[in-house]
Amino acid sequence: MHHHLVHTRALDFWLTRGAIAVIAALQLLVVNDLGVGPRWLAPALELALLIPLSAATAWNQRRARQAQTDSHWQLVTHHRRLIRHAALVLTALVTVVNTAALVGLVRALLAGKAGSAPTLLLDALNIWATNVIIFALWYWSTDRGGPALRSFRMERGADFLFPQMSLDPATIGETPFVPGFVDYLFVSFTNATAFSPTDTMPLTARAKLLMMAEASISLLTVALVAARAVNILS
Template sequence: MARGAVFVIAMLQLLLVNDLTVGPRWLAPAIELIMLIPLSIATAWTQVRVRSATADHHWEAIRNYRLWIRRTAILLTAVVSLINCFALLQLVRRLLEGHGGSAQTLLVDALNIWVTNVIIFALWYWSTDRGGPPTCGLTKRAEADFLFPQMTLSDRELDNWIPGFVDYLFLAFTNATAFSPTDTLPLSARAKLLMMTEAMISLLTVALVAARAVNILA
């Protein structure tokens, strides 16, 4: 699902109405998809290796490949984050200069940037919590960065519960709408910093860009 999320981000960037991207409109999505393709191939290849692994050196090689995959995924997420922040800053700059486009296009682009921001931070939460998915089953999981409701229940069936990408997407969505934790609490410093950054970007998008567009409509 995470790879599908990156594809959705690329499509959203193509749908920006105003010229807010880095270079030509196709450049940012092309960079993201070019980075995503080898990452997807490496992930699929590693999954095949897991099924045939029998010796310790097999698992050691898989562990190294997964750590490389995690670093590449974090780099891809960072690139996507910078591109979306650039689009937001460009839109804010044009608004302040009085060249932001029509009210309708401002609303569309503000919504586009906001949705992209939610998906990006879902990827950040997913790739950093407990060392990220690549460490699952291969190394001792790190301490949790987030406290999900399922982790507080005494049901034995939930003792080994691990959050999936949808859980992080819900976390990112609620943080972007409420500008604060809801049912899931940040535990580590990096989780708090990530949530603060997402809320700040979301607040800027909603309060400044969308509000200005509504004023133009009025």
């Protein structure tokens, strides 16, 4: 086993940590009472998971830089898989919290207790933006085994077909294209706005189901909640 099996892009990991922090901030900014339990509970749980997860990632990256033997790389890969599972748990948590907020807002709308139209628009935009970030995390965490193995696996086992993957290697240079978090954020944003894939195609059932779920949540937020709020304004 060689060091190129473990792909560590420090910027990507910092961006994903920042994404979780942004999600926690957005949850605190929800105007109407839509969450389960106190408003601070979900952000506190997310940050409580994020801090040790970030420390473990940094520790394992340092071990990867120092690894020299196959046994060292096996330990690094094993720990990376454990960290990835913990990251998926954290992503699942923020997904459940945001979905619960959307359900709470829809229920409040149906019951006529959702507050003023401006607050509805703010909450709808908040939930939509959080949804975009959440599914960017899902795509980044699952495609080709996650960030640790992405540069090694290349097109093999890819969940998404990026346009750069179809270009002639002579066009893009000798360095192979490895998607980063910003690439997955763009995929998530375009899927949430177009309600369908745009330039990046899902290849696996997992990727298709994730994109279907994101588009459904986005459509519900925009078409039902935001449209209802605009009708109230008019």
